[in-house]
Amino acid sequence: MASTESGLRIQGDENLQSMLVGTVMRKIKSRTWKKQRYFKLQDDCMTIWYKSKKAGKAHSTFSMRDVEVVREGHQSEVLLSIADEFPANRCFTVVFHGRRGNLDLVAESAEEAQSWIKGMRKLIENLENMGEREKLDQWIGDWFQKADKNNDGRMNFKEVRDLLRMMNVDMNEHHAHRLFTMADKSQTGALEGDEFVLFYKMLTQREDILNIFQEYSSDGQKLSQSDIEDFLRKEQLEDVDIQHHAQELIKYYEPSDTAKQLKAMTFDGFLMYLGSAEGSIFSPKCRGIFQDMTQPLCHYFISSSHNTYLMEDQLRGQSSVEGYIRALNRGCRCVEVDCWDGANGEPIVYHGHTFTSKILFKDVVNAVGKYAFKISEYPVILSIENHCSVDQQRVMAQHLKHILGDKLLRGMLDGRAPVGLPSPEELKGKILLKAKKIGGLEETLNGTVEDSLTGEVSDEDEVAEIDEEILHRESIRRRVKKSKQRLSKELSDCVVYCKSVHFRSFKHARIHSKFYEVASFTESKARKHLREAVALNFQTAGEGMDLNDGLFSQNGRCGYVLKPAFMRDKNDRFDPELPQKREDYQPIVLTIQVISGQQLPKVNIKEDSIVDPLVRVEIHGVLMDQAKQETRHIENNGFNPLWNDTLRFTIHTPELALVRFVVEDYDKTSKNDFVGQFTLPLSCMQKGYRHIHLLSRDGTRISPSSLFVHVRITDLE
Numbered sequence: 001m002a003s004t005e006s007g008l009r010i011q012g013d014e015n016l017q018s019m020l021v022g023t024v025m026r027k028i029k030s031r032t033w034k035k036q037r038y039f040k041l042q043d044d045c046m047t048i049w050y051k052s053k054k055a056g057k058a059h060s061t062f063s064m065r066d067v068e069v070v071r072e073g074h075q076s077e078v079l080l081s082i083a084d085e086f087p088a089n090r091c092f093t094v095v096f097h098g099r100r101g102n103l104d105l106v107a108e109s110a111e112e113a114q115s116w117i118k119g120m121r122k123l124i125e126n127l128e129n130m131g132e133r134e135k136l137d138q139w140i141g142d143w144f145q146k147a148d149k150n151n152d153g154r155m156n157f158k159e160v161r162d163l164l165r166m167m168n169v170d171m172n173e174h175h176a177h178r179l180f181t182m183a184d185k186s187q188t189g190a191l192e193g194d195e196f197v198l199f200y201k202m203l204t205q206r207e208d209i210l211n212i213f214q215e216y217s218s219d220g221q222k223l224s225q226s227d228i229e230d231f232l233r234k235e236q237l238e239d240v241d242i243q244h245h246a247q248e249l250i251k252y253y254e255p256s257d258t259a260k261q262l263k264a265m266t267f268d269g270f271l272m273y274l275g276s277a278e279g280s281i282f283s284p285k286c287r288g289i290f291q292d293m294t295q296p297l298c299h300y301f302i303s304s305s306h307n308t309y310l311m312e313d314q315l316r317g318q319s320s321v322e323g324y325i326r327a328l329n330r331g332c333r334c335v336e337v338d339c340w341d342g343a344n345g346e347p348i349v350y351h352g353h354t355f356t357s358k359i360l361f362k363d364v365v366n367a368v369g370k371y372a373f374k375i376s377e378y379p380v381i382l383s384i385e386n387h388c389s390v391d392q393q394r395v396m397a398q399h400l401k402h403i404l405g406d407k408l409l410r411g412m413l414d415g416r417a418p419v420g421l422p423s424p425e426e427l428k429g430k431i432l433l434k435a436k437k438i439g440g441l442e443e444t445l446n447g448t449v450e451d452s453l454t455g456e457v458s459d460e461d462e463v464a465e466i467d468e469e470i471l472h473r474e475s476i477r478r479r480v481k482k483s484k485q486r487l488s489k490e491l492s493d494c495v496v497y498c499k500s501v502h503f504r505s506f507k508h509a510r511i512h513s514k515f516y517e518v519a520s521f522t523e524s525k526a527r528k529h530l531r532e533a534v535a536l537n538f539q540t541a542g543e544g545m546d547l548n549d550g551l552f553s554q555n556g557r558c559g560y561v562l563k564p565a566f567m568r569d570k571n572d573r574f575d576p577e578l579p580q581k582r583e584d585y586q587p588i589v590l591t592i593q594v595i596s597g598q599q600l601p602k603v604n605i606k607e608d609s610i611v612d613p614l615v616r617v618e619i620h621g622v623l624m625d626q627a628k629q630e631t632r633h634i635e636n637n638g639f640n641p642l643w644n645d646t647l648r649f650t651i652h653t654p655e656l657a658l659v660r661f662v663v664e665d666y667d668k669t670s671k672n673d674f675v676g677q678f679t680l681p682l683s684c685m686q687k688g689y690r691h692i693h694l695l696s697r698d699g700t701r702i703s704p705s706s707l708f709v710h711v712r713i714t715d716l717e
Helices: 004-008 014-021 077-081 110-129 132-147 157-166 173-183 193-203 207-216 225-234 242-253 257-261 267-274 321-329 361-371 390-407 441-446 468-473 506-512 523-529 543-551
Strands: 023-028 034-041 047-052 059-063 067-072 091-096 103-106 300-302 334-340 380-386 431-435 452-456 484-488 495-500 560-562 588-598 613-620 627-630 642-651 658-665 673-681 688-695 701-715
Touching: 014 023, 014 034, 014 110, 023 110, 067 110, 077 091, 077 103, 091 110, 132 157, 132 193, 132 701, 157 173, 173 193, 207 225, 207 267, 225 242, 242 257, 242 267, 267 688, 321 334, 321 361, 334 361, 361 390, 380 390, 380 495, 390 431, 390 484, 543 658, 543 673, 588 613, 613 642, 627 642, 658 688, 658 701, 673 701
Parallel strands: 334 380, 380 431, 431 495
Antiparallel strands: 023 034, 023 103, 034 047, 047 059, 067 091, 091 103, 300 560, 452 484, 588 642, 588 701, 613 627, 613 658, 658 673, 673 688, 688 701
16 A cells, blocks of 8 residues: 555654654633543544543544644634633644534643644645545545454455445455455455555446547557547547647646656546546636626625524524634625624624524624635625614624724725725725615715614514424514614714615616615515525535535635626516527537446445435526436445436526536435535536536535546537
């Protein structure tokens, strides 16, 4: 097996060497829960092991693959709560991918804390810099360790059988034993590291890709540069300089120096290319910022979060600044803050008239100020649902100005007269307040606004609609009548381009609305105007967030996606229910051949269970384009299922279409179990033979699980 130390380059790194020795640190869950734990980096330089100092206590582990970032100092609510007890230079927070809770730790000294912080960051950096082959080798190594029950660095046939079951393979025992014997070059009756790699390669032979390779290979042994150009032209339908591209593929993906000198690609190189980001279904052209960012804000779809402060359910869940940090780190550009009067004159944030916990408004503003522009430099909109008294509104204004400083947009850009919305490019690094405002921008410019006025609460300020039965069960009383509320001039003045207004109708808005006015409404009201509506709770995994993540996965994940031209032209009356009335109407046919799957994760906790996978392809867009089709299911094979099923869709408005691939474990007696998914805009889909790298329910990659498909997009005849 490839050397882990050489792959991770730990030799000579004092921090990693110290982590391998291990140390005692405090694990902190709350101000009152602080327990000592022994932490140690395992020899694979990938797993952190820890246990209680008390004898007999069970241990826990986590993989560095699951770690998103390490925060230094008091950068979590838990560590802030014990800031008076432990200095910041001894504290750090391990943040995991997805929705897994943080791990808050306090080291015995600042030096030990730095050793672990720098060491873990080094491991994260190494993982990010790994190629697909290194990632696969690491994954194989993980399985080797899981299967090596007696930890002797060797694996007998019984351990191999258990491994196959763990890896989602239901294989004929005779065939498995034949592969085992072939891989056992030392003839010891057990596989060591390199022998196990050989066994794995025989087990995972990609016949589907080998057939394509041989079809385009002139001699059946390699792909010449001419062969590669032929493949790129006929199958991948490349529209770039194909000769140059073929040369680049050989340069970057061919592992054999001999083949490189011959300007050729071996099967291993071809396999690496198809498994890379270049060979994925998502076009590399769409990964960076490629859209015009100089148009008015209203010309963009903006990634937005509802009830951002919640970590769990909307009735009894935890409110946390972590919700804002996670949303902003996922590219969200509009976050919601529900503000209420709190004790000691300090406004609080929580889901009003429910049992959710409460956090301080100033802590939310601090988090937004700190994390707003770590992922994207484009503007963040702070959507305020204001239930506070005038006095506490003034406190809110003070916090916004003091904490955010120059980041808070407090006036028109360059003092210009208000004629239209600025662009994301012009607003880089700025935080905009969306809230009720006294008067309009004109009055603000003229200085005619009084100290405070009474305003009617707009729809977004009403208590969110919650199931009446739940409300009754929880004995929660909700306010039904709209209230009148006085507004603080100080807070009102912080609102510039995003004044919250009551929504009456589209006709009324078309005639009367000002460019700086924004309307929000509940889902029930939205359904009166639209066939479907979505409240984007970033903390809730599922189809809604998959589609949102898919839409905003393009354009550098910056949180802004330019709307199609027909949605930006005020003279274009695009009707989503009659897309064929567009002057530039050009429907397309999307043909997807679902070929195979690779290393699908096991979803059923029963030890003898094997996945029976099927693939569903969903089209989400205008009403005429909504469609779903499925492959057949493959029994007892989550390791390398082969479908070769072809699905076809006619799409009338491709500019708005999202394509979602869903893998499920078929169950004829009950609902299928979710295995993985991947969603992307149709406009970002590459043609030809492509891999789809699957994501978990909470949006993190399930390496190395993938689908292999062939894509064609043609005009409808």
